[in-house]
Amino acid sequence: MRDVIGQRRFLDKLAPRAVRGDVAHAYGLFGPRSIGKRTLALRLAQTLNCESGVAGGCGTCLSCRKIERGVHPDVRIVARAAERKDITIEQIREMQQDLALRPLEGRRRVVIVDDAAELNQFGQDALLKTLEEPPAHAVLLLITTTPSALHETIRSRVQPLDFRLVPAAEIAAALSARGLQGADAHAAAAAGRPGIAIALANGAPIRAERDRVESELYRLVGSGLTDRFAWAADLADESDPRKRSEAIEARLEHWSDLLRDAAIAARGELARPLRPLRASETQRLAASVPASDLLGAALLVERMRRDLAFNANARMMLELFALQLPYSAAVKAV
Ligand SMILES: [Zn+2]
Structure with a gap:
């Protein structure tokens, strides 16, 4: 899938399914920081709404570009505001009102919750309702470094995508393919986390x-x-x-x-x-x-x-x- 480094263990199956629109209503993107969870969430959202139907999205059509810039009306990112200690129940309710409506421009409405462990008790309870009865066009992507912080009732309703550390050689190859200098050294320093290698190389x-x-x-x-x-x-x-x-x-x-x-x-x-x-x-x-x-x-x-x-x-x-x-x-x- 475009731009995603590693995780072929589940991507080989998931990518072609996403191109066909044949996906689950909810996924849990679990794994350490800087390993590519958010990138994959955006690429999935793009795949599901891309005008050319390419795995990872073509990256150039209007839909892909809007999703990349965070302005696509059918793709919403729910995250904790900097001054708050958690994601509020109001944020979840607002998301749910939106999600109930048919997609405006794309084929699927995608909600990315990042970090889902920052949902408080009320937020998790409210989200559970959506997971129990998701609208047909809805796809929820719950990102977290600590899936253990999610209620069992939530975890049991999402399909888990467990991100693993990526071999240094694979990261180095991806950096080289992007024309970045010092690929081997940065890949080694990143210890399995592509996001760190890219940041270092950039x-x-x-x-x-x-x-x-x-x-x-x-x-x-x-x-x-x-x-x-x-x-x-x-x-x-x-x-x-x-x-x-x-x-x-x-x-x-x-x-x-x-x-x-x-x-x-x-x-x-x-x-x-x-x-x-x-x-x-x-x-x-x-x-x-x-x-x-x-x-x-x-x-x-x-x-x-x-x-x-x-x-x-x-x-x-x-x-x-x-x-x-x-x-x-x-x-x-x-
Ligand atoms: Zn596209």
Whole structure:
């Protein structure tokens, strides 16, 4: 399917069916971040409404272009607003009113819920009604990194598409086919997630930012409490809550991978690192800090990422992290 890297295990069957319009009413797109869930959701929506009937959509007809730009009247993306802690029931009701109507321009109405785990109790209950009795023209695509957060009643009504990590060679080939430089290196650094490889290949600024944020963790690991608290105060000081959350989330996303790698390496079982380019820092951290402390820090980061979505007190959260992050002088020089 156009632009989708990997996942041939289910795409080989799904793509031709989508071209014929022979699809289920609801799919669950499950898997880690940056693995291609949202891309596939858009390509499915395009396939179902493309004027040329090509797998993945032709990408050039009016329908494909409108879907790509997010302005097609029959394709709706439901996502949490930045200032909210979840997807509201009003968003679901509004979507349902729309979905009940016949398609305006295309053949199918497609609703993409991203991230479906951000539906609260009421939102999930309301969505369940649509899943139980979907209009004939409706296709719902529920995207989430944490399908376990969905009610069993919802999960049992969607056809699961479980995204798996993509082999580096396949990512590298896809990058080369797009004419991107450094395909092998970026594919290796992405550790199975095409979205990361593309982001890395597309821009030096993204690479530099990633390097900077990664180094920040190692610097903190080598810092004493005074410096760590100053760091927490600085980061919590941003008065725009949205910017503050984004800055914290950007760090947690990278650090979660780094700490996970170190924790597994400390147990001597790191076969597939998420950050292969940081192998030497990972080894030094693993050799100088007990595995249980690294695991504790990795779990704390995951908890902080969840709490962040619920507008937790940023300063308190960061100070707790400053206290619990293991200390090691071994990686300080990085
Ligand atoms: Zn098209």
